[in-house]
Amino acid sequence: MLDSGNFVIYDSNFNVIWETFDNPTDTIMAGQELHSGSKLVSSASETNHSSGKFQLSMQTDGNLVLYPVASPDRPEDSYYSSGTYGDGYLSLYLDDKGWLYLHQGNVASNLTSGYRNGTALVYRATLGVDGIFRLYSHDFELNTEQELKKFPEVTDPCAVKGACGMNSYCTSANGQVVCSCLPGFDYLDANRTSNGCRRNFTASGCYSNDDNTTYMSTLDNVAWMDGSYADSLSVTSDEACSDACLSDCKCDAALFKDNTCSKQVFPLRYGIRDDSTTTFIKLANISAGGWSVINSRPESPSVAPVIIIRRKFSVKISIVSAAIIACIISSLAALIFFFYRYRAGRYGRLWRNKEPALVDEIAPRPFSYHELREATDGFKEKLGKGAFGTVFKGTLPRGQRVIAVKRLEKVVDEGEREFRTEMRTIGRTHHKNLVRLLGFCDEGTNRLLVYEYMSNGSLADLIFKADGQPGWDERVKIALDIARGIHYLHEDCETRIIHCDIKPQNILMDDNWTAKISDFGLAKLLMPSQTRTFTGIRGTRGYLAPEWHKNAPITVKADVYSFGIVLLELVCCRKNMELEAEEDAIILLDCVHNCFMDGELEKLVPDEVDMTELNRLVKLGLCCTHSEPGSRPSMKNVVMMLEGNADISVPPPPGFSS
Structure with missing residues (x-):
């Protein structure tokens, strides 16, 4: 650690291997430069120094700009700029006298004036958690710290774009940011209200008020960044603006100001108080049917007044009341006792008979090999075969429950205890978009897994057949089902799981055509403290992320890549590689990117679809298949993008095809 504050790592010959001055986080010290193309990123909070919500970018065009991290870094997203665009400055520099300036060689542009210097005086410039630089x-002699300058010079914290997340607007109270959701929206995280909001009802595709299922809610005195998808309308009243949005199926919201109406789609961004703007939000009329509420809860539930009523009761009334209450309590106690005895006896009989209908609600139960051989009639009806085993259809003797039994082949003998531990870990994954593991067998050399039976086959059967392919809305719903299942494996289950083999053949459809992820035979389990692992190549050609071939650490982003390929297959209803296709269309990923760049997306789909929705899903698929794992979105963000609660950035060209 040098006196300048630079932490340096040397090799045995005292050559510099790494130093903090070349790898800034949220701060530059005196004597440190922020080079062209580099940036500072704020901390998540005062105590959590992981990456936060704001960034200071030293752009290659010579401009120093502050942006929200989650923005596409457009001029309208910035909330501070040095105004030096095109002036050729290459870096931001802080000297030991407190001069903060942009420079190229001997040419400089001062952002601050100089301050006094001394041996006990040190300067630093930090991007705060509130987005202010x-x-x-x-002063180490006086043990004091002084704020000398800030960028931008604002008194209202809501002037910082991104202080509140998408679909929420910012107000300030005593200098603190207060984020509030739009009507019909709930916080993404009630404990972190600045993260933004999402709709508390599900809606997909284009929807208008043809069947009275929608209405407009009014939010006064709030303005947003204008992201209108159509030319602004000149209207005579706010009611006309509201009606224009209500009758337009693409319109999610409308902004009315100075007799001008601009139609918007979600998400809305950078909401702030503005006395001259009225916002209209399209909401679902739940009572009209066709909509479902999710995570609905009041934002600020009111507290009912407590009314105390005093009455005088006579002694006789009190005695009678006490007697009645005592009788009621005695009767309830007797009912509870007999009910408990009945249930305890019934559960005991179920357990003695090994009734799986009870056990599989608690944890995967062990089966004997004999039981599963009888259940499958000697492994007679084959449902499918994968790299690690064959799946057979079976029926449990009690309750006649249909099951799928996977007989593992060519597996490493890990020992009975390790195998059971892994099965119980997988069995604790409970999600509506995951195929449920009901039980297992580890008798001798036999290793078998028992799953719930999926009656409608795999996604591959559904989208790769010549006719009867699902419609666009069904394909979008399936994509969201898959994304939610992978997100659960990555972030929400007790033990984080990398699936390693996401493909249409491992996505099964239940009786209600809900997509469920199956086949954890290739999954690599992660302990809670791990984020990546080295392992041999697993999975299926065509869905493998580039890092599998580079002997690089495998993270959850490998599953994101595989999901991106599946998403493009789902959108286009074709396999990721078709040798019979024309030369430039053999590999789906390359074909999709070419069509995207040429503006010819209609060539990709077998049916007529909403081109805006098609463009959105294609962009997401290309972002997920970025050659660099760190540039792919997390599955949490993928879910938000599919739900329409986050923007999708412009994808890069494909760098690798597996």
Whole structure:
């Protein structure tokens, strides 16, 4: 650690291997430069120093700009700029006298004036968790710190774009940011209200008020960044603006100001108080049918007044009341006792008979090999075969429950205890978009898994057949089902799981055509403290992320890549590789990217679809298949993008096809 504050790592010959001055986080010290193309990123909070919500970018065009991290870095997303666009400055520099300036060689543009210097005085410039870039001086003799300058110079914290997340608007109270959701929206995280909001009802595709299922809600005195998808309308009243949005199936919201109406689609961004703007939000009329509420809860439930009524009761009334209450309590106690005895006896009989209908609600139960051989009639009806085993259809003797039994082949003998531990880990994954593991067998050399039976086959059967392919809305719903299942494996289950083999053949459809992820035979389990692992190549050609071939650490982003390929297959209803296709269309990923760049997306789909929705899903698929794992979105963000609660950035060209 040098006196300048630079932490340096040397090799045995005292050559510099790494130093913090070349890898800034949220701060630059005196003597440190922020080079062209580099950026500072704020901390998540004062105590959590992982990456936060704001960034200071030293752009290659010579401009120093502050943006929200989650924005596409357009001029309208910035909330501070040095105004030096095109002036050729290559870096931001802080000297030991407190001068903060942009420079190229001997040419400089001062952002601050100089301050006094001394051996006990040190300067630093830090991007705060509130998005403000501040210059500080530290006097070690007096043990004091002073704020000298801040960028931008604002008094209202809501002037910082991104202080509140998408679909929420910012107000300030005593200098603190207060984020509020749009009508019909709930916080993404009630404990972190600045993260944004999402709709508390499900809606997909284009929807208008043809069947009275929607209405407009009014939000006064709030303005947003204008992201209108159509030319602004000149209207005579706010009611006309509201009606224009209500009758337009693409319109999610409308902004009315100075007799001008601009139609918007979600998500809305950078909401702030503005006395001259009225916002209209399209909401679902739940009572009209066709909509479902999700996570609905009041934002600020009111507290009912407590009314105390005093009455005088006579002694006789009190005695009679006490007697009645005592009789009621005695009767309830007797009912509870006999009910408990009945249930305890019934559960005991179920357990003695090994009734799986009870056991599989608690944890995967062990089966004997004899039981499963009888259940499958000697492994007679084959449902399918994969790299690690064959799946057979069976029926349990009690309750006549249909099951799928997977007989594992060519598996490493891990030992009975390790195998059971892994089965119980997988069995604790409970999600509506995951195929449920009901039980297992580890008798001798036999290793078998028992799953719930999926009656409608796999996604591959559904989308790769010549006729009867699902419609666009069904394909979008299936994509969201798959994304939610993978997100659960990555972030929400007790033990984080990388699936390693996401493909249409491992996505099964239940009786209600809900997509469920299956086949954890290739999954690599992660302990809670792990984020990546080295392992041999697993999975299926065509769905493998590039890092599998580079002997690089495998993270959850490998599953994101595989999901991206599946999403493009789902959108286009074709396999990721078709040798019979024309030369430039053999590999789906390359074909999709070419059509995207040429503006010819209609060539990709077998049916007529909403081109805006098609463009959105294609962009998401290309982002998920980025050659660099760190540039792919997390599955949490993928779910938000599919739900329409987050923007999708412009995808890069494909760098690798597996």
